Amino acid sequence: MTITKESVASMLESADEKRDRVDSHLHPQGSFDVADHEVPTGREEVWRFTPLKRLHGLHQDAAFSTGNVKVDVDAADGVIVEQVAADSALRGSSGLVPLDRISARAWAAAPDATVVRIPTEHVAATATVLTITGSGTAAATAAHTVIVAEKFSSATVVLRFEGSAVLADNIEIVVQDGANLTVVSMQDWADDAVHLSSQHALIGRDANLKHVAVTFGGDLVRHDTTAEYAGPGGSVEMLGMYFADEGQHIEHRLFVDHTAPKTKSNVVYKGALQGEGAHAVWIGNVLIRKVAEGIETYEENRNLVLTDGCRADSVPNLEIETGEIEGAGHASAVGRFDDEQLFYLRSRGIEESEARRLVVHGFFNDLIRKIGVPELEAKMTETVELELAKNVLAVPNVKHD
Amino acid sequence: MATLEIKDLQVSVDTEDGPKEILKGVNLTIKDGETHAIMGPNGSGKSTLAYSIAGHPRYNVTGGSVTLDGVDVLAMTVDERARAGLFLAMQYPVEVPGVSVSNFLRTAKTAIDGEAPKLRTWVKDVNAAMDRVKMDTAFASRNVNEGFSGGEKKRHEIVQLELLNPKVAVLDETDSGLDVDALKIVSEGVNRFKESGDKGVLLITHYTRILRYIKPDFVHVFVNGKVADQGGPELADELEANGYDKYVALAR
Numbered sequence: 001m002t003i004t005k006e007s008v009a010s011m012l013e014s015a016d017e018k019r020d021r022v023d024s025h026l027h028p029q030g031s032f033d034v035a036d037h038e039v040p041t042g043r044e045e046v047w048r049f050t051p052l053k054r055l056h057g058l059h060q061d062a063a064f065s066t067g068n069v070k071v072d073v074d075a076a077d078g079v080i081v082e083q084v085a086a087d088s089a090l091r092g093s094s095g096l097v098p099l100d101r102i103s104a105r106a107w108a109a110a111p112d113a114t115v116v117r118i119p120t121e122h123v124a125a126t127a128t129v130l131t132i133t134g135s136g137t138a139a140a141t142a143a144h145t146v147i148v149a150e151k152f153s154s155a156t157v158v159l160r161f162e163g164s165a166v167l168a169d170n171i172e173i174v175v176q177d178g179a180n181l182t183v184v185s186m187q188d189w190a191d192d193a194v195h196l197s198s199q200h201a202l203i204g205r206d207a208n209l210k211h212v213a214v215t216f217g218g219d220l221v222r223h224d225t226t227a228e229y230a231g232p233g234g235s236v237e238m239l240g241m242y243f244a245d246e247g248q249h250i251e252h253r254l255f256v257d258h259t260a261p262k263t264k265s266n267v268v269y270k271g272a273l274q275g276e277g278a279h280a281v282w283i284g285n286v287l288i289r290k291v292a293e294g295i296e297t298y299e300e301n302r303n304l305v306l307t308d309g310c311r312a313d314s315v316p317n318l319e320i321e322t323g324e325i326e327g328a329g330h331a332s333a334v335g336r337f338d339d340e341q342l343f344y345l346r347s348r349g350i351e352e353s354e355a356r357r358l359v360v361h362g363f364f365n366d367l368i369r370k371i372g373v374p375e376l377e378a379k380m381t382e383t384v385e386l387e388l389a390k391n392v393l394a395v396p397n398v399k400h401d
Numbered sequence: 402m403a404t405l406e407i408k409d410l411q412v413s414v415d416t417e418d419g420p421k422e423i424l425k426g427v428n429l430t431i432k433d434g435e436t437h438a439i440m441g442p443n444g445s446g447k448s449t450l451a452y453s454i455a456g457h458p459r460y461n462v463t464g465g466s467v468t469l470d471g472v473d474v475l476a477m478t479v480d481e482r483a484r485a486g487l488f489l490a491m492q493y494p495v496e497v498p499g500v501s502v503s504n505f506l507r508t509a510k511t512a513i514d515g516e517a518p519k520l521r522t523w524v525k526d527v528n529a530a531m532d533r534v535k536m537d538t539a540f541a542s543r544n545v546n547e548g549f550s551g552g553e554k555k556r557h558e559i560v561q562l563e564l565l566n567p568k569v570a571v572l573d574e575t576d577s578g579l580d581v582d583a584l585k586i587v588s589e590g591v592n593r594f595k596e597s598g599d600k601g602v603l604l605i606t607h608y609t610r611i612l613r614y615i616k617p618d619f620v621h622v623f624v625n626g627k628v629a630d631q632g633g634p635e636l637a638d639e640l641e642a643n644g645y646d647k648y649v650a651l652a653r
Contacts, residue, residue: 339458344495344545347455348509348561349483358508362499362544 030097034108037101049281049313051249054220056166056194058102058140064109065139069165071114072131076124079155080117090115090146094172095228096200103198106168109142116147116157124155127375134165137192143169149181156182156373164190173201175209182210184373189217197223205231212371215242215250216383222251229260238267239371241364243387246275255285258292267299270367272360273310274391284316288325296326303334304363307391356392360384403470403486403568405431405601411464412453423449425626431569433599440606441623442645447605448492451573455489456482484513486568490558490575497545505545506564513565530560534586552583559590569601570594576611588614609641625652
């Protein structure tokens with residue numbers, strides 16, 4: 001057989017077709033080369049909501065340094081957490097290819113990688129908690145994390161971000177065949193922190209991933225979380241909870257790429273906003289590729305606006321290339337307190353401030369239950385209570401007559 | 402001891418075309434131990450009367466007064482009215498996602514009494530109240546009214562009525578959408594409430610059906626925002642036979 005240029009080209013083409021790598025406006029082509037990503041101007045679709053001025057130059061050429069962020073590890077029995085060199089083969093094993101300049105810069109600059117490995121068939125009894133603490137915003141930090149749940153293993157991994165930092169990181173999540181993994185990314189930053197995170201998950205055959213984002217703190221937090229499937233039968237649940245305060249920008253961009261048949265995705269993000277300039281952005285993209293027959297997807301975002309002066313942008317997108325699916329849907333809502341709910345509670349003697357408290361806790365309660373990480377439940381409820389104390393409970397008992 | 406006195410009550414709502422007058426001078430006095438039925442055709446303002454007494458923000462009181470034992474109810478907030486002893490059983494009880502029935506009931510009881518109920522007896526009381534209206538006690542852990550059927554919502558209103566034990570209960574079309582069995586259960590609950598002391602009941606209904614189970618002392622015909630006629634229980638029988646046409650024609 002004579003191999004010509006043409007036959008190589010056609011072979012590549014057919015391989016491409018098999019992988020079903022169609023162009024999609026929801027799925028920009030990634031690149032590891034920083035030079036391939038132009039400096040964003042803010043006019044690009046993917047950057048139009050983000051206040052670039054507050055990025056400390058992360059999107060341009062701000063230098064990265066080390067020593068500003070420390071990682072404390074509390075690993076469950078049998079779960080291995082280690083630092084590996086930047087050239088480890090584990091990096092990139094999720095299929096992560098940087099989709100924007102900040103992700104590409106973090107990829108290039110990360111001095112090493114933190115690897116969390118749950119061995120085959122191991123069932124971890126407790127959560128593995130990595131506490132990432134920043135010590136200041138004077139210099140930027142690039143980081144890389146790889147979480148691998150090997151075949152048929154089961155575990156919960158919590159990444160808890162605290163303190164002050166300007167952090168750009170890539171987090172890779174590999175859920176091998178039949179594994180069950182919960183990953184919680186909890187942004188409990190100080191008020192001045194900036195955190196740009198690209199998180200990519202690869203879900204194996206019949207594997208389940210529950211990805212949870214909880215964002216309370218930080219000046220600007222923008223997370224791009226993407227998921228794709230390595231085989232049929234995989235399932236991903238993406239849950240998010242956020243509370244945007246005065247001046248805070250919290251942006252969650254999600255993309256589930258249904259690259260295999262009989263896969264499932266369920267996305268529920270809920271947030272509350274209060275105070276002048278509080279801004280929440282939620283973009284929920286789902287792509288159902290031609291190959292992805294029999295899949296099921298649902299995405300939902302709800303925002304509760306507690307005061308004047310806040311802004312919530314909520315954009316669900318669904319791109320469907322096959323009609324042979326079980327179901328696809330989305331819902332998005334931005335609302336204020338429901339007067340009827342408040343009236344009902346108050347007509348039973350419950351004071352207005354207490355009624356508001358009940359409604360906000362109620363808004364988050366189902367989600368907290370769904371998140372189902374006992375180690376974090378108290379913390380989440382307590383944080384909601386603290387946030388409420390700032391505005392909602394401070395509202396005087398206004399008479400409606 | 403409680404007297405709810407409504408004098409020349411005028412109420413309007415804001416519409417796109419400006420304020421619209423709904424109640425046009427309502428006079429009604431409910432003394433303790435009395436059950437009053439208010440009957441009227443759709444759109445006569447029956448529910449507006451109920452919500453105005455409870456203080457719903459949608460309704461603007463433009464004239465008249467409502468007092469409970471001589472105290473101005475209209476000057477009170479919604480929750481103050483409830484704590485003063487008024488209760489409104491709603492036609493369409495509201496769903497409150499994420500708030501469990503047990504948490505809701507306990508919070509309301511604490512607000513009404515000014516102190517938390519004793520934990521040991523409270524759970525028993527709640528279960529007993531649910532049992533009496535044939536509501537599975539599993540409802541206690543469900544979210545308030547979420548996913549409840551129409552009948553379950555109404556029974557839940559009666560559970561609240563019995564537990565919160567107000568002085569005067571306003572029941573807004575509590576009978577609507579109930580089958581006969583549920584209607585009996587709900588009516589029995591109202592009767593238990595009546596017998597538990599000198600309670601005032603204002604029963605708002607479109608149909609005479611519920612009056613077979615809850616005996617009113619007085620019946621008022623409500624047409625075009627005011628009381629058009631009143632009498633004893635026999636008036637209900639006449640309405641059953643002849644309908645509201647006579648009154649509607651007069652009001653025009």
